Structures are given as C-alpha cells and as structure tokens.
Amino acid sequence: MRKRKPENTTPVLDNRALNRATLARQHLLARSDASVPEAVAHLCGLQAQEPQEPFTGLWSRLTGFRPEHLDDALTGRAVVRTHLMRRTVHLLSRDDALAWRARHDAMLRQRMLGTYRSELAGIDLDELAAAGRAVMADRQPRTMAELVQEVRNRWPGPPRRVLGELLVAALVPMAQLPPRGLWHRTSGVRNLPLAAWLEQDITPLPAGEAGDGDPVGQQLLRRYLAAHGPAASADLRAWCGLAGLPAAVKAVREELVAFRDERGRELLDLPDAPRPDPDTPAPVRFLPAFDNAILGYHDRSRIIDAPHLGLSVAGHRAVLVDGRVAATWSVREHRLHVSPFRALTTQEREAVHAEAQDLSVFLDEGIEQVRLDTAG
Known part of the structure; x- marks a missing residue:
C-alpha cells in the first residue's frame, strides 16, 4: 500500500492577518513614541528620493512628530540620506548606513x-x-x-x-548633505563621502560576503522581518535589491517560524514579532509617495489591490482605510484632495476627513479646504 504523504501543517495567514502584522510593525496600527533615529532604524530606512515625503511618513507613524525632529536628526548626522536599497535614495540611521553599505x-x-x-x-x-x-x-x-x-x-x-x-x-558611498531633505527647503544635492560625513569608516565587508552565513545579510534579514514580516524570500529581495540572501536565510532559519500565505508561498518571521488579531481595527493613515509599507514587498496584495499597483510605483500618495490602500491624496490650489477608489461608508469618510484635516495643519502649506471626491 502506498503511503499517504503527510499533510502540510504549516499555519496559513490570510491577507488580512498579513495586513495587520505589517501595520503593527510599520507603526501604522498605532503611532509610536520612538524618536526619529529610532523609528528610521526600526523601519530599516525610509525611501526618500522625494525629499519632503519622509516627513509625512513619520507624521503618520510617530506620536507628536514635528518637522524639526527630522531636521535635527539630519543636521546632527543621526540620520543620513544615501543611495542604498534598490539603488534608491533612503533615509537611514548612521549605524545602518555604515554597516550595510558595503x-x-x-x-x-x-x-x-x-x-x-x-x-x-x-x-x-x-x-x-x-x-x-x-x-x-x-x-x-x-x-x-x-x-x-x-x-x-x-x-x-x-x-x-x-x-x-x-x-x-x-x-x-556618498551622503547627500543638508539642507537637502530639510523641512520646506529646496536645495540641490551636494555630496560628501559617507565615511567623511559620519566621521567613521564604513564597516568592511566580511570575507566571502555570502559565505560564513553572510553575517551582514543575517542582520538585514532579521531587521527586515521585524519591520515587514511575515515575508517570503522574494519580498526580501524586492525590498533590498540583493539576490535573496540565501546564505543568510539558511544560517538563521532555525531561529525563525514559518507560515504560508493564501497562495501557498512560504513566509518566514521572527517568533516573537507582533501578529495582531486580523479583526484589530486599523485607523486611517496618509502615506507619502513611495512608502515602504507598500513597496517593501514583491507581493503587495496584503495592502493594495492589483488594479492599483501601478499607483504605488508612480509616486502617488496613498490613503489607508481599514488597513488597505483605498484612495490617493494630493495638495493643489490650497486644497487637500482625497480621491477614493471605492465608495466609502459615512464613518470611513468622517475618519478620512478628520485625519486629512490634521495632516493639513501639519503640512503648513496654506491648505484652506479638504476635498473628499466621490469614488471613481
């Protein structure tokens, strides 16, 4: 008699469970009391090719965030602008920039x-x-x-x-110096070697970068999962641009727990990382252009629907409603415009309008009105 293959007992996480895990780790389920350098480090950097966008990303994630908090981190060299993941300009903590660049x-x-x-x-x-x-x-x-x-x-x-x-x-390896990236400042890019700006040599790459278990890759993997997990190897690669870090994954695999998504992909995660109840309420959040809560994955279905994927790579700013991208937003002609993809309930419209009003005050761009368009 042929033996029956054992059933796969790996737990399955549906998109809503993955969504709530992502929101929790991205400080989008509840704002964090972390400092700007702490938040930037936890998030493994913020995409920042558009210099003003990280301010909105941090405002949506941190309690009491004010623009001068990021300005001070940049001028004080606790946070630096540099090319790294995917050859894109990111804000990174000084320690991560030094350790990860090589x-x-x-x-x-x-x-x-x-x-x-x-x-x-x-x-x-x-x-x-x-x-x-x-x-x-x-x-x-x-x-x-x-x-x-x-x-x-x-x-x-x-x-x-x-x-x-x-x-x-x-x-x-270069740092883009302030005033580039400071609040409401328009400035061209002036470059200085990263080691000179941070007054510390870049951490040398260990012998055999993918050998010996790839220690730098191991750190990247753990940190990525802390900020984005549970996630597949393809998600990790899409986030950092590196070739999947197979040696790092192999070296730390026994430390991790495994799940599967609804498509059957294997997802890895840190054992004690937050995985909230899928029914946990998710507040409205306004995201900047190119936010890594969306772009940090190969499979972005946990947070954005397939028909709208192009918006995330075209520089459109997104609004999360019940944890998913449900609208875009922009500022023009002294109005903050919100353009929903679907009909919002009365309660959702009120929550979006209230958060938009708060964002208008924060942006300090002479916004006189919040305009919530009809779904189209």
Whole structure:
C-alpha cells in the first residue's frame, strides 16, 4: 500500500492577518513614541528620493512628530540620506548606513551596468571609483556635475549624467548633505563621502560576503522581518535589491517560524514579532509617495489591490482605510484632495476627513479646504 504523504501543517495567514502584522510593525496600527533615529532604524530606512515625503511618513507613524525632529536628526548626522536599497535614495540611521553599505556595493554596480551597459562599455569601474575617491579626499562637498568635471578628461565617452550617477550612486558611498531633505527647503544635492560625513569608516565587508552565513545579510534579514514580516524570500529581495540572501536565510532559519500565505508561498518571521488579531481595527493613515509599507514587498496584495499597483510605483500618495490602500491624496490650489477608489461608508469618510484635516495643519502649506471626491 502506498503511503499517504503527510499533510502540510504549516499555519496559513490570510491577507488580512498579513495586513495587520505589517501595520503593527510599520507603526501604522498605532503611532509610536520612538524618536526619529529610532523609528528610521526600526523601519530599516525610509525611501526618500522625494525629499519632503519622509516627513509625512513619520507624521503618520510617530506620536507628536514635528518637522524639526527630522531636521535635527539630519543636521546632527543621526540620520543620513544615501543611495542604498534598490539603488534608491533612503533615509537611514548612521549605524545602518555604515554597516550595510558595503553589502550593497555589488548590487549597486550591477544595477548601474544593467541600466547603462552600452554607455559604460570598456570602463574599468574600480579605476573610476579610485579616481572619484581621490577627488573627494579633500572632504569638500560637491555636486554631481562638479565631481564629473574633475574626472571627465579621463573618461570623455559616457554622458555626463551617466558618469555622475555611477559615481555618486554606486562607486563612491556618498551622503547627500543638508539642507537637502530639510523641512520646506529646496536645495540641490551636494555630496560628501559617507565615511567623511559620519566621521567613521564604513564597516568592511566580511570575507566571502555570502559565505560564513553572510553575517551582514543575517542582520538585514532579521531587521527586515521585524519591520515587514511575515515575508517570503522574494519580498526580501524586492525590498533590498540583493539576490535573496540565501546564505543568510539558511544560517538563521532555525531561529525563525514559518507560515504560508493564501497562495501557498512560504513566509518566514521572527517568533516573537507582533501578529495582531486580523479583526484589530486599523485607523486611517496618509502615506507619502513611495512608502515602504507598500513597496517593501514583491507581493503587495496584503495592502493594495492589483488594479492599483501601478499607483504605488508612480509616486502617488496613498490613503489607508481599514488597513488597505483605498484612495490617493494630493495638495493643489490650497486644497487637500482625497480621491477614493471605492465608495466609502459615512464613518470611513468622517475618519478620512478628520485625519486629512490634521495632516493639513501639519503640512503648513496654506491648505484652506479638504476635498473628499466621490469614488471613481
């Protein structure tokens, strides 16, 4: 008699359970009393290519947050703007920026080559990186154009923009200095080597970056799960841009617990991380453009419906209603406009309007009216 295969007893988490876990860990189920550096560290960074957007992200997550709290963290160098995950500008805690940058080096180079392979053909990246570091060794902040001008004679072929982006986003670990990213400030990007700005060397990459269990990758995995879990390896890769961190996953697997989602994917998580009851009420929250509560996953179905996925990568700001993206919002002509995807109940409309009113006061942009459109 053929033996029956044992049934899979791995617990299944439906989308609502995953949604509440994400909200809890992202400080979106209840605002946190954490400081700005603590919150930025817990969240593993905030996407920040649009300099003003992180202010809304932190306002929605932290009790009593005021813009000067982030300004002080940036000018005090407790938080730094730099290219890291997915070759995108992020706000990171100083310790994370120093510890994680070397682990992302190969990915940053590969993404540049994948985008500009023909323009960069024949260029020795190590030689160009050495030239860039030599230029910046005087510790004088430079714009990308100024840095390119210093090396242009040796590499006249590539377009200036490509050469500059390669230097500041991949080859030379850079910090984008204040006033870039300060509240209600418009400023171009001035770069300084990350180690010089933070006055500490970047943590060297351990021998065999993916060998020896990949210790830096292990830290990334644990921290990612603390802020985004439960999650699949594909979600981890989508968040950081690294190639799945297989050695790290293997090394810490026995520390983790496993679940499955409704599609049957395996999800990993920290044993003691919060997984609230799926029926836990979720308040209305306004998210900035490119918020990692949405972009931090390969499968974003826990928080946004498939028809609206394109909005999350196109820079639209989102409104969470009952924990899911149910509207977009914008500010124009002295109005805060909310555009729902579906008909909202009377109670939901009142909650959205109240949160929008509070956001209008926080933004301090002369908003005179909240306009809640009909679903369309």
